[in-house]
Amino acid sequence: MRCLRNLRLALPHTRPDVRAASNASSSRPASTVAMPQCDDGPAKYKGPAYDEVRRIRAENLNPALLTHFSKPLLIHQGHMQWLFDHEGTRYLDLFGGIVTVSVGHCHPKVKAAAKDQLDRLWHTTNIYLHPKVHEYAKRLTDKLPGDLKVVYFVNSGSEANDMAMMMARLHTGRHDIISVRNAYHGASPLTMGLTAHGSWKYNVASASTVHHAMNPDPYRGIWGGHRDSPVQSLRAHESEVKGGVCSSSDKYVNELHEVLRHSIPPCGPAAFFIESIQGVGGSVQFPLGYVKKAYELIRSKGGLCLADEVQSGFGRTGEHYWGFEGHGVVPDIVTMAKGMGNGFPLAAVVTTPEVAATMGKALHFNTFGGNPVSSAVGLAVMDAIEEDGIMENSLHVGTYFLKELEKLRDKYDIVGDVRGKGLMIGVELVSDRTTQEPLPAPQVMQIWDHCKDRGVVLGKGGLYGNVIRIKPPMCITKEDVEFTCHVMDQVLEEHMNREGQ
Structure with missing residues (x-):
């Protein structure tokens, strides 16, 4: 099994001048620790100007779309745990496209599998036979315990849970x-x-x-x-x-x-x-x-x-391939998505033959579920998880991350709780530890923005929007953790000084 460090070293290197340019930005605030090196750099951005993108988003896209950060990033390119904006500035991605990039942005093995399948067959239908969906169904169900042996491929986590609801109601x-x-x-x-x-x-x-x-x-x-x-x-x-x-x-x-x-x-x-x-x-x-x-x-x-494994599946919790295994249970139905396709639209419902038999009482079909390209991508993701030691990395780097974040909790009263397992981590921010009063949204946004300005992209969630969500591509390293914790330490200290707390 190759370690993640060896995997990154095996990737093609770009010219030193490109790599150096991607590692720095004159507008980025000074930090007491250097950002870890990256072995790739972005191509020149050729898309619409930043202001034009903002105009199109305001006029032509869903107005309910969330936009992260006070000044949103225009993401141009990704490489493993790294993102590059339209100006070539590099960021450490600790949110993974909302817990979706599992083995790394543009992972070479996954990218190669998608390209190879695109050269052979993009789409047909599961009414016909094509090999990839059958290979993938067997490989995936072999990873599940007990009698969870029948898979329904769909395209998103919502779709998977929607189908699981219908399945449970029909069966019972x-x-x-x-x-x-x-x-x-x-x-x-x-x-x-x-x-x-x-x-x-x-x-x-x-x-x-x-x-x-x-x-x-x-x-x-x-x-x-x-x-x-x-x-x-x-x-x-x-x-x-x-x-x-x-x-x-x-x-x-x-x-x-x-x-x-x-x-x-x-x-x-x-x-x-x-x-x-x-x-x-x-x-x-x-x-x-x-x-x-x-x-x-x-x-x-x-x-x-x-069991909803949309975010916690595919090794993210570190000790187990599926999060439910950490609870010592075997579900009747499992739903999964997100990291399953490393960002490719891919999801599934897996159940027992007994429950699946209920769905045979009427015709059921999904046009794109398990299509040749998505199946090839899913297989390559499973290969990468195994070959790159992704699950083991989640456990060891995730545990190290949690213990380092615990030090920040002990140092700053504003950090009410640090929790998680593997690389599924939350840091809850509060204005009062005794009452657990959530930190007001403007202050959370300020902390969030200032971490981003120093090169660390974090997620946000919780009912009050006061939880920093850390769910990165599972290829991050201890050096990435140390950089992140230095940045968070610096930002939290500045925030406490600014607020007079």
Whole structure:
């Protein structure tokens, strides 16, 4: 197995003058630590001018589109963990296209697989036979435990969760589904009902038979809790762990039971949806033992258990290929997307033959799901995860990252919580540690902007938009972590001085 460092060294180098130009910007604030080197540089930008792009976006694109940063980046090119803007300025990408670039921007193996398939066959239909979708289906289902052996290829996480909802309802003959508050499962008309984030919900009728249980959050939840993370919440002392199970998990599961008692008809629920680690919700983890106990409760009522692996799958949590494995459970249905295609539109629903048989009662077809190019890309991503040691890198670099961020939490009261596993990390910013009052949005934006200005692109999430989301391409190094933590330290210190805190 080649290490990531060797992989990067094996990539083609550009001329030294190009590389040097991409490593610096006269407008970038001075930092006490140098940005790690990159072995590639951008081609000359030939697109429309920055102001023209902003005008087109304002007049011709979806007006609800989020635009990150006060002055948005015009991204021109990507290379592994790096992004280049239209002026050639380089940035360390710690958000990975919203947790989507898994093995690296323009990864050479994935790029080669896509090009090779484009030269052979772009698209036909799964009504005919083509080899790649069959190779991929076998390879993917071999990575899943138990009887999870039937895959439905689709194009996005929302589409996967939408289909999983229908599948569970058809199989059980029931309609009521439970998810937890603070969850994000998509924004289609159906999945908007599963999502329990008010800022993502339109004032339209959505799934009326979806219910939201209390979120078992070890940081903000009523009973706190211990989580599967190298860094525990400052509230961990409010609970205890025995036999690998946190004492707060029973209390949160009882609240789930209350939803069943009060909101679900006597026939029982169709399904229970849960992420292994909440993504858009701000990298929230659950108390040890909660997910397993919740699965047991739902199954005792005849419901199916669904794992949303859209963000936490494909090695991101480090110890396991799938996030749910860290909870010691095997779901009935698994949904996946994002890192599955390393940025290529690719998603899937995987279930058991028994559940899949229900879907055979009518014709079902997806025009683009599992098309030849997407299947070739998916196979290459799985190859890269294995050959580059991506999962191991997530574990070791992610753990190092979390422990370094813990030092920032101990240094600055503005950092209320550091959490996560592998390279799925959240840093929650607060204005008051005692009350957990979220840091006001303008201050979060200022910190966010100043990190970007120093070359670090971070994500943002949580119900209050106060959680820094760190979910980078999983090829980042310890040098990248050290650079990031130096930048965050500098920005947080300047912020505290500016605010007089």
